[in-house]
Amino acid sequence: MILSQTFYSRPTRQVAQDLLGQILVHETPHGKAAGRIVEVEAYLPKNDPGCHASRGMTPRNRVMFGQAGRAYVYFCYGNHYLFNVVTEKEGVPGAVLIRALEPVEGSGLMAQRRGRPDTGDRGLTNGPGKLAQALGIVKEHNGARLWKKPVYLQKARREENIGVTTRIGITEGSELPLRFYLEGNPYLSVKPGADRPSPGKRKKLRPPRSL
DNA sequence: AGAATGATCCTCT
DNA sequence: GAGGATCATTCTC
Numbered sequence: 001m002i003l004s005q006t007f008y009s010r011p012t013r014q015v016a017q018d019l020l021g022q023i024l025v026h027e028t029p030h031g032k033a034a035g036r037i038v039e040v041e042a043y044l045p046k047n048d049p050g051c052h053a054s055r056g057m058t059p060r061n062r063v064m065f066g067q068a069g070r071a072y073v074y075f076c077y078g079n080h081y082l083f084n085v086v087t088e089k090e091g092v093p094g095a096v097l098i099r100a101l102e103p104v105e106g107s108g109l110m111a112q113r114r115g116r117p118d119t120g121d122r123g124l125t126n127g128p129g130k131l132a133q134a135l136g137i138v139k140e141h142n143g144a145r146l147w148k149k150p151v152y153l154q155k156a157r158r159e160e161n162i163g164v165t166t167r168i169g170i171t172e173g174s175e176l177p178l179r180f181y182l183e184g185n186p187y188l189s190v191k192p193g194a195d196r197p198s199p200g201k202r203k204k205l206r207p208p209r210s211l
Numbered sequence: 212a213g214a215a216t217g218a219t220c221c222t223c224t
Numbered sequence: 225g226a227g228g229a230t231c232a233t234t235c236t237c
Contacts, residue, residue, distance in 0.1 A: 042234030050218075058233075075231075075232055077230070078229070079219065082221050099218085127219070127220070128219075
């Protein structure tokens with residue numbers, strides 16, 4: 001059964017935790033690729049400086065302000081697409097970043113898309129950029145309706161407990177406990193305990209690009 | 212118009 | 225564990 005549009009139109013933190021254990025699916029002419037969601041991060045409408053929408057609407061983040069249950073896909077670091085689910089009521093910007101999957105179906109297709117040998121399943125979908133590539137998610141999926149094919153979520157039951165830490169890779173709002181994951185799952189993007197709050201110093205200096 | 216930045220990943224040591 | 229790749233978006237002048 002596919003998760004309905006109303007599933008997403010709720011407070012972001014609640015949707016984030018309920019997404020754990022659900023199956024993310026993408027069907028294409030090349031086949032079907034699916035993975036179980038094991039790690040997510042919530043980005044909130046209010047009091048969250050780490051959220052793209054925290055400084056108002058821009059051309060990039062406009063789908064976050066729209067209907068819940070749409071995909072928010074954007075290009076990051078010049079190399080990767082990141083896949084989010086839009087939450088909250090229409091007009092209220094919120095989203096959940098999908099950070100890691102446990103492959104369920106089509107791991108051969110995923111490995112092919114990743115351009116890497118299928119050395120077991122680890123490394124295929126244990127990171128937000130990796131899973132988007134493995135599922136064939138590209139910028140054209142921005143704004144896609146997730147309550148119908150070809151990109152959708154398959155309802156499933158969760159058995160594991162939920163763990164909470166701070167979010168990965170952001171500079172502002174890095175203190176907030178908004179990263180949720182399935183405890184003990186081997187497909188997480190970072191190992192448990194490797195994400196302790198780092199004491200300052202996050203900016204890298206780079207040499208000037210040109211003269 | 213020009214420059215800095217970023218919800219990352221890969222390679223090499 | 226550290227550093228480079230790489231470019232669209234956003235900010236600043």
